[in-house]
Amino acid sequence: xxFAVVVFPGSNCDKDCVRALRDVMGQDxxxxxxxxxxxxxxxxxxxxxxxxxxxxxxxxxxARFSKIMRAVKEHADRGGLxxxxxxxxxxxxxxxxxxxxxxxxxSLKFMCRPVWLKRERRDSLFTARGEDFLRLPIAHGxxxxxxxxxxxxxxxxxxxxAYRYExxxxxxxxxxxxxxxxxxxxxxxxxGNILGMMPHPERACEEFTGGVTHGRWIFESMIAHLTGExxxxxxxxx
Amino acid sequence: xxxxxxxxTRAVKPLWQELGLTRGEYDHIVSLLGRxxxxxxxxxxxxxxxxxxxYKNSRKLLSGLPTTGSHVLQGPGENAGVIALDENLAVCFxxxxxxxxxxxxxxxxxxxxxxxxxxxxxxxxxxxxxxxxSLHFGDPHERGKCRERPGMAGSVDPExxxxxxxxxxVVRGIADYGNCVGIPxxxxxTRFDANYLGNPLVNVMAVGIxxxxxxxxARASGIGGRVLYYGGPTGRDGxxxxxxxxETFEEGVEDKRSAVQIGDPFMExxxxxxxxxxxxxxxxxAIQDMGAAGLTCSSCEMASRGETGIxxxxxxxxxxxxxxxxxxxxxxESQERMLAVVSPEKWEKAAAILAKWDMKAHDLGEIKPGRxxxxxxxxxxxxxxxxxxxxxxxxxNSPAMREPDNREARLALHLDDIPEPADPGAVLLRLLDSxxxxxxxxxxxxxxxxxxxxxxxxxxxxxxxxxxxxxxxxAVAVSVDSCARAASLxxxxxxxxxxxxxxxxxxxxxxxxxxATNCCNxxxxxxxxxxxxxxxxxxxxxxxxRALDTPITGGNVSLYNETDGEAISPTLTxxxxxxxxxxxxxxxxxxxxxxxxxxxxxxxxxAASEYLYQEHHRIAGRPAxxxxxxxxxxxxxxxxxxxxxxxxAAHDVSLGGIAVTLAxxxxxxxxxxxxxxxxxxxxxxxxxxxxxxxxxxVVEEKDEEKIMELARKFATEIRKLGEAGGGxxxxxxxxxxxxxxxxxxxxxxxxxxxxKRGSR
Numbered sequence: 001x002x003f004a005v006v007v008f009p010g011s012n013c014d015k016d017c018v019r020a021l022r023d024v025m026g027q028d029x030x031x032x033x034x035x036x037x038x039x040x041x042x043x044x045x046x047x048x049x050x051x052x053x054x055x056x057x058x059x060x061x062x063a064r065f066s067k068i069m070r071a072v073k074e075h076a077d078r079g080g081l082x083x084x085x086x087x088x089x090x091x092x093x094x095x096x097x098x099x100x101x102x103x104x105x106x107s108l109k110f111m112c113r114p115v116w117l118k119r120e121r122r123d124s125l126f127t128a129r130g131e132d133f134l135r136l137p138i139a140h141g142x143x144x145x146x147x148x149x150x151x152x153x154x155x156x157x158x159x160x161x162a163y164r165y166e167x168x169x170x171x172x173x174x175x176x177x178x179x180x181x182x183x184x185x186x187x188x189x190x191x192g193n194i195l196g197m198m199p200h201p202e203r204a205c206e207e208f209t210g211g212v213t214h215g216r217w218i219f220e221s222m223i224a225h226l227t228g229e230x231x232x233x234x235x236x237x238x
Numbered sequence: 239x240x241x242x243x244x245x246x247t248r249a250v251k252p253l254w255q256e257l258g259l260t261r262g263e264y265d266h267i268v269s270l271l272g273r274x275x276x277x278x279x280x281x282x283x284x285x286x287x288x289x290x291x292x293y294k295n296s297r298k299l300l301s302g303l304p305t306t307g308s309h310v311l312q313g314p315g316e317n318a319g320v321i322a323l324d325e326n327l328a329v330c331f332x333x334x335x336x337x338x339x340x341x342x343x344x345x346x347x348x349x350x351x352x353x354x355x356x357x358x359x360x361x362x363x364x365x366x367x368x369x370x371x372s373l374h375f376g377d378p379h380e381r382g383k384c385r386e387r388p389g390m391a392g393s394v395d396p397e398x399x400x401x402x403x404x405x406x407x408v409v410r411g412i413a414d415y416g417n418c419v420g421i422p423x424x425x426x427x428t429r430f431d432a433n434y435l436g437n438p439l440v441n442v443m444a445v446g447i448x449x450x451x452x453x454x455x456a457r458a459s460g461i462g463g464r465v466l467y468y469g470g471p472t473g474r475d476g477x478x479x480x481x482x483x484x485e486t487f488e489e490g491v492e493d494k495r496s497a498v499q500i501g502d503p504f505m506e507x508x509x510x511x512x513x514x515x516x517x518x519x520x521x522x523x524a525i526q527d528m529g530a531a532g533l534t535c536s537s538c539e540m541a542s543r544g545e546t547g548i549x550x551x552x553x554x555x556x557x558x559x560x561x562x563x564x565x566x567x568x569x570x571e572s573q574e575r576m577l578a579v580v581s582p583e584k585w586e587k588a589a590a591i592l593a594k595w596d597m598k599a600h601d602l603g604e605i606k607p608g609r610x611x612x613x614x615x616x617x618x619x620x621x622x623x624x625x626x627x628x629x630x631x632x633x634x635n636s637p638a639m640r641e642p643d644n645r646e647a648r649l650a651l652h653l654d655d656i657p658e659p660a661d662p663g664a665v666l667l668r669l670l671d672s673x674x675x676x677x678x679x680x681x682x683x684x685x686x687x688x689x690x691x692x693x694x695x696x697x698x699x700x701x702x703x704x705x706x707x708x709x710x711x712x713a714v715a716v717s718v719d720s721c722a723r724a725a726s727l728x729x730x731x732x733x734x735x736x737x738x739x740x741x742x743x744x745x746x747x748x749x750x751x752x753x754a755t756n757c758c759n760x761x762x763x764x765x766x767x768x769x770x771x772x773x774x775x776x777x778x779x780x781x782x783x784r785a786l787d788t789p790i791t792g793g794n795v796s797l798y799n800e801t802d803g804e805a806i807s808p809t810l811t812x813x814x815x816x817x818x819x820x821x822x823x824x825x826x827x828x829x830x831x832x833x834x835x836x837x838x839x840x841x842x843x844x845a846a847s848e849y850l851y852q853e854h855h856r857i858a859g860r861p862a863x864x865x866x867x868x869x870x871x872x873x874x875x876x877x878x879x880x881x882x883x884x885x886x887a888a889h890d891v892s893l894g895g896i897a898v899t900l901a902x903x904x905x906x907x908x909x910x911x912x913x914x915x916x917x918x919x920x921x922x923x924x925x926x927x928x929x930x931x932x933x934x935x936v937v938e939e940k941d942e943e944k945i946m947e948l949a950r951k952f953a954t955e956i957r958k959l960g961e962a963g964g965g966x967x968x969x970x971x972x973x974x975x976x977x978x979x980x981x982x983x984x985x986x987x988x989x990x991x992x993x994k995r996g997s998r
Contacts, residue, residue, distance in 0.1 A: 009596065010504050012420025016691040019708065049689075051418040054504025110413050112686045113679075114695075139417075139686045202691065208706060208821060209691045 001226045004032045004042040006072070006088075008063045013049035013085065013202065020202035021046070025219045034066040043226045044081035045072055047088025049139070049200060059102060059142050060090035069095055081125060081222055082194040086140055089186070089196035098189055098196045099155070100147035106179025110141040114211060116173050117185050117199060118166035121159055124188055125225045126195040130217025133168040136199035137210065138177060138185075143198040145180035145187075152181055162186040162195055253277060257284030258485060263633055270627040278565045278613065279621045283628065285531035285569060286538065289797050292632035295763040296795045299776045307789040309752045309817075315543075317358040317456055317526060319791020320448065321753045321815060324710050328450045330364035333372075333443035333718065333755045333813040335796035339498040340440040341487065344407025348440050349415040349501040353573050355444040356421060357527035360510050361576065363454035363517040364446030367692050368705050369416050369685075371426040371442050372718040372757070372811040373408060376401045376435030378673050378991045401430070402992045404438050411501075412442070413684040418503035419510065423685035424693050424703035427718055430673045433726075436487055436801025441757040443718055443813040447707055454517050456526035456536075458544030458579050458605045463523055465537065465550055466585075467600040468592050469509045469575040472533070473558030475499045476571025486762050486800035505574040512595040513576060521580065521588040528575040534568045536577040538611050542629040544579075549612040550603035552620065564620035568613060579605055639773055640766035648727055651845055651859035653920065662897070662925055662972035665853060667983050669894050669926070670901055672852050673991060676984030677905075680992070696826035699906065701743035701890050702814070706821035713824060715749035715816035724846040724861035726807040729771045731863045733778030733810045738864035738930045739892060740814035741786050745873040746888040746933060748823035748880040749816025754783060756793035756812055761805025763797050771808035772797075779810060785866035788814065825880050827889040829907030832938040834959040836896070837875055837949060839868045842918060842927025848893045849926035864930035871954035872933055878948050884941040891932035897925040897969060899934055900959075901980055904967055910977050912968040913960030921972050936962060 003021050007014045014031060022029045032039065039045055052063035063069070069091070076082050076097060084092040092098045105111055114137045121127050147155065155161050163186040167173035176183045178198070186197030201218040204210030254264040257280065267275055267283050275283065289295055305313040311328055312320035318332035336351025352369060359366045378401045405428075416423045421444070476499035516522045524544065526536040533555070541548040552567045562570075580588050589599035606612070611628070613621040659665045669675050678699065687698055694704040694713075702717035719740040725732020741751040756779060761768040783790055793813075799806045818824065844850050845859025879885035887907070891899045896915060904911050918924035937945045942958075949956035960968075967975045 010418070010507055012418075012507065012689055016689070019691060050420060051504065051507070054418060054502070054507075056504065109410075110417055110684045110686070112688060113683050137688050139688060141414075141417075200688075203688050206691075208694055208824070209688060211695045 001027050001043045001223055002041060003027050003029045004039055004045045005029060006032050006034060006045060006047050006068055008034045008052035008066060010052045010054055011048050011050035013200065017046050017048045017202045020205040020215070021219060024205040024216065025223065027223065032068060034068045037067050037071055039071040039075045042075065042080065044083065044222055045075055047084040047091055049086030049088060052087055052091065059087060060094035063091045064095040073097065076194055079193055081226065083126065083222065084196040085200055085202065086198055089198055090142065092194065092196045097194055098187055099151055100145055102142050103144045103146050104142050105144050111177060112139040113137065115165055115177055115199065116167035116171065117163040120161045120164055124162060124192055126218055126221050127162055129220040129224060130214065134214035134217060135204065135212050136201055136215055137203045138199050140198055144178045145184040147181055155187060158190060160188040160190065162188050163197060253280055257281065258288055259284055263287060270631060271623070276621070278568060279623055281565045281569050282534045282621060282623060285534055286628040287632050289795065290530050291535055293795055294633045295635050295637060295797060296758065296772065297634055298636055299773050303776070303780050304784045304789045305791065307753065307787060310789055310791055311450065312453065312791065314790070314792045317361045319753065319755060320362065320453055321791065322450065323707060323712050323817060326450060327707060327710050328448050328453065329445060329714055329815060330359050330362045330448050331443065331445040331755055331813065331815055332358050332792045333441055333757045333811060334794045335757050335759060336440045336442065337437060337759060337796050337799055340408055341436065341438055343498040344404045345411040346498050346500055348408040348411030350499045350573050351440050351442045352412055352415040353501050353503065353506050354529045355442045356419060356506065356510065357529065359444045359446040360513050361454065361456065361525045361527045362448060363452045363514065364448035365514060366421045366444050366446040367690055368445040368703065368716060369421050369423040369442060370716055370718045370813065371412055371423065371440065372720055373426065373428045374434045374439035374722065374809060375404055375430050376438070377430050377432040378402065400435065405992045408438065408440055409681050409684055415501055415503045417686040419507045420689050422687045422689050422693050424687050424698065424705065425717060427720065428678060428681060429722065431722065431807060433804065433806050436804065437799040437806050439759050439806070439809060441759070441811045443755065445714065445716055452517060454525050456540050456543060457524050458540040458546045458548065459523055460581055461546060461605055461607050463579040463581050463605040464585055465548065465602040465604060466522070466578040466580045466588060467555060467575065467602050468512065468597050470502060470505045470572055471556040471558040472567055472570045472575065473572045474562065474566060474570065477566055477569045486798045499571050499573045501573050508595045508597060509574055509576055512592055512597060515591045516578065516588055519587060519591060521584045521591060522578040523581060524579040526577055528577055530571065532569060532571050538625050538628050540577065540579065541611060541625045547606035547608040547610045547625065548603065549606050549614065552613060552615040554600055554602050556600055564613065564615055637763050637769045638766045639770035641770055642767045648858055649860045653844065656844065656854055658920055658922055662921055663975050665926070666897050666901060666973055667975065667979065669848065669852055669898055670983035671987055673987060674848055675894050675898055676987035680988035694821065694824035696828065697747050697824055700747065700827040702747040702749070702816065704747050704818060704821070704824035711820055713818040713821035715744040715747040715818060716814065717743035718811055718813045719743065720809050720811040722807040722809040723851065723857055725775065725810065726857060727846055727859065728861055729774040729808045730778035731861045732808065733775040734782040734863050735861065735930055736810055736812045737779055737782035737786060737788070738869050739890065740812045741788060742869065742872065742890045742933060744814050744816030745876045746825065746890050747816070748825045749818045750877060751786060751788050751814050751816045751873065753791050754788045754812050754814050756790055756810060758795045759799055759806065759809040759811065760797050761800045768805055775808050775810045782864065782866070786869060819881065823880050825885060825888055827903050827906050828887055829903040829909045829911065829962050830886040830936050831962055832886055832936045833942065833961050834911065834913055835935050835937055835945060836916070836957045836959050837933050837935060837954060838872045838931040839865060839955045840929045840931025842895055842923050843929045844923055844927055847895065847926060847928040849895065849922060862929050868931050868954055871952040872931065874952045875948050875954055876933065879935065879945055884937055884945050885935045886938065887936040889934050891934060893928065895926040895928050897973065900969065901967060903934065904977065905980055908981065909962055910964035910966045911960065911962055912964060914970045915959065916957060925969065925972065
């Protein structure tokens with residue numbers, strides 16, 4: 001499959017995403033500079049972590065006006081997959097491709113550590129593979145997901161909460177690392193083809209960096225979906 | 239307008255004195271120029287001849303350090319040192335201090351310290367892959383004492399306490415800057431002692447990777463080359479930073495706040511990427527960052543190394559503030575600025591790369607024949623100085639030195655005066671809970687230590703951090719260490735201990751230590767006792783680096799760390815670099831299933847120990863110097879054992895002795911321990927005694943004979959202590975503690991000490 005990793009000035013997990021997708025997952029990956037206007041030819045787009053435009057003003061608030069963001073929206077409208085990780089999630093929220101807001105961690109401190117997540121959906125395009133509990137690193141100062149009560153109910157009713165911070169039974173973990181509403185770590189758009197998440201799957205694709213390789217499950221799910229889609233298209237064409 | 243005539247109002251002191259020059263130095267400048275210097279020229283001499291830029295008080299001592307070796311591609315004298323990693327890649331690394339700014343403005347001081355050392359690394363063409371920091375603060379329990387110190391009055395919220403304010407500010411400054419640029423902060427040390435109250439130490443080390451054929455140097459070459467300025471604009475921040483850091487703190491230090499620079503990590507990220515792209519596209523001939531002494535230092539050092547002249551026009555410098563004088567422009571230490579030399583035919587290419595990163599290429603002037611540095615503003619000449627007079631002719635001092643009088647008394651330690659602990663388990667828990675030995679997670683979790691996907695997760699929080707290198711089989715290990723408590727008793731031994739410990743640390747992680755960088759943090763060198771400390775420390779470092787074959791490839795000297803005549807402990811920080819043959823060999827401290835062995839011939843002692851300080855409030859004794867032959871044997875044993883897959887975890891025995899070392903391994907592995915410790919004449923010596931030359935390793939039962947064999951082969955001692963497992967920490971003699979208590983000890987110490995309490 002062909003993945004695009006968008007690079008904004010200030011992105012700093014772009015190369016990590018490229019390495020995870022290309023070297024670990026064996027995919028075809030290209031870095032796409034923020035001034036590009038088209039994403040045609042790509043099956044999936046990754047908005048990586050970092051501090052786009054220094055996160056000045058507000059995280060993601062400047063990046064959302066980049067030329068590439070129009071193309072990201074078009075790609076999503078066409079049904080293409082979009083994965084926003086950390087700063088990428090913040091940009092998707094600022095661009096109104098996902099609801100809610102990401103505000104400063106309740107501790108008011110940057111926080112970098114592996115955390116346990118629970119998969120809330122087993123049937124989404126991003127979560128079909130792997131197990132119910134994943135251990136992925138978080139690394140953010142502004143990852144507290146906020147949404148009003150009505151919005152939260154809507155996310156729950158529509159099954160759009162992909163991951164919550166939650167440890168498997170018997171493992172000790174601080175209840176909610178950043179104070180997110182409903183312990184939300186990742187959400188989907190209504191159509192289910194955009195996932196925004198604060199934890200970093202690209203950092204847990206190899207044992208060396210992540211201790212575990214649970215991050216692969218997300219990429220494997222995306223690849224499986226895209227492969228199935230391509231096969232279906234080929235079937236129709238035949 | 240002739241700005242040089244438009245002098246700002248000044249105090250009664252003559253300008254040369256304001257700039258930290260002596261009468262003799264001023265006279266020397268007049269003789270070098272053959273005339274009186276104008277204000278701008280004097281300012282240029284002032285910074286170039288400051289300790290910070292000229293090392294005038296330390297150069298002679300440092301000249302004896304070993305700086306060459308089979309791995310060294312670049313020793314001291316450039317932006318940073320470079321070590322060969324494999325046939326294609328090299329490692330670039332250096333440590334630097336930002337002590338004075340951090341004392342005044344901890345957040346910006348620490349942040350810009352990170353920025354400065356990163357620029358040194360990428361100016362060499364290396365992509366930074368890691369940051370480390372060595373931090374020293376006052377005693378966190380001596381709350382509010384700062385208010386009694388006139389020099390520090392008003393520098394912090396009078397209601398809060400100075401140490402907590404500094405710790406919070408420094409850690410957040412490092413975190414915000416490093417995290418934003420996207421360079422992981424992977425290791426470090428944090429120490430506390432009352433004598434750092436007025437002068438905290440912030441030493442930051444950076445490590446980068448560069449292709450061997452693309453190492454960039456800061457050497458102007460090619461007459462006619464254009465002088466390219468890019469990055470942030472020049473403002474009034476940080477004027478006199480280099481001079482300021484070459485002074486002690488006295489009353490009124492607050493006035494120096496304008497000498498602290500303001501950091502912009504986003505700009506840093508842009509100049510990082512742009513610089514690497516410029517070098518990769520072969521668009522520039524030389525690069526240097528504008529750090530200490532800004533435009534002055536970068537332009538004249540490039541001309542000095544290239545043995546050329548240089549001419550720049552200040553009218554072309556992008557300014558952040560209105561009506562800046564030539565003096566101010568030349569001395570500004572505004573951050574995130576780079577100076578490069580570009581041959582005219584490559585100018586367009588360089589400008590296009592900078593435009594991609596939203597930056598302008600400013601053409602300041604030209605590399606000229608001859609040896610003159612000419613600074614103009616339009617048609618007006620603001621300064622004209624022979625380049626060698628700034629660098630080669632800088633003063634070289636040999637201040638008087640004297641061993642302190644009371645030293646022998648402090649070295650004496652009579653164990654009969656020290657009561658043995660009735661409950662060693664309680665002592666262990668208190669030590670684990672103390673600021674010196676508690677969990678550092680509160681600090682390193684604020685640092686993004688994983689960005690770059692190079693960091694070996696299992697080495698975080700251990701002896702040394704291991705980073706794999708994309709594009710190489712090999713990996714690097716890094717550690718920073720200082721042994722200031724021992725050095726306060728015996729500076730030479732303290733320096734040797736710091737080198738030996740940092741080398742042992744990287745060896746524990748699976749690496750061969752190959753080279754080191756250093757930061758000398760001392761008081762006022764014009765005091766004979768302080769200069770003696772400096773000389774002793776450098777001698778100790780030199781001897782240890784020779785013995786362990788770890789040449790020094792660069793570093794920095796920070797003197798005048800004094801407040802109202804009280805100096806810090808002599809603090810030599812060593813940043814050690816090790817190389818692993820394969821990243822798979824990365825080894826952590828976390829306990830694994832197997833048996834525990836103590837290797838090395840070191841003997842425990844209470845001299846300068848943490849136990850003596852915490853439990854008996856004493857810093858005393860004669861610290862033992864490392865046995866370098868045995869240190870090398872331990873290294874070889876560790877490497878062979880790790881590479882052969884025998885050693886599953888390794889931890890250097892350091893602060894708090896064997897008891898604390900084992901507890902740390904148990905804590906990291908969340909697994910109990912049952913051991914019999916080697917006998918000693920006293921329980922506290924056996925459990926909490928410190929000293930070099932000891933490492934604890936975990937080996938599986940089936941490999942026991944093999945590890946014994948290795949110890950025989952390399953001729954060092956080995957002794958089986960016991961086994962891993964269970965829910966208790968049992969150490970004979972005297973300790974039996976449930977693991978739940980070990981896990982809880984020291985977990986929240988930093989939170990309790992340093993997080994803001996209540997609503998304030």
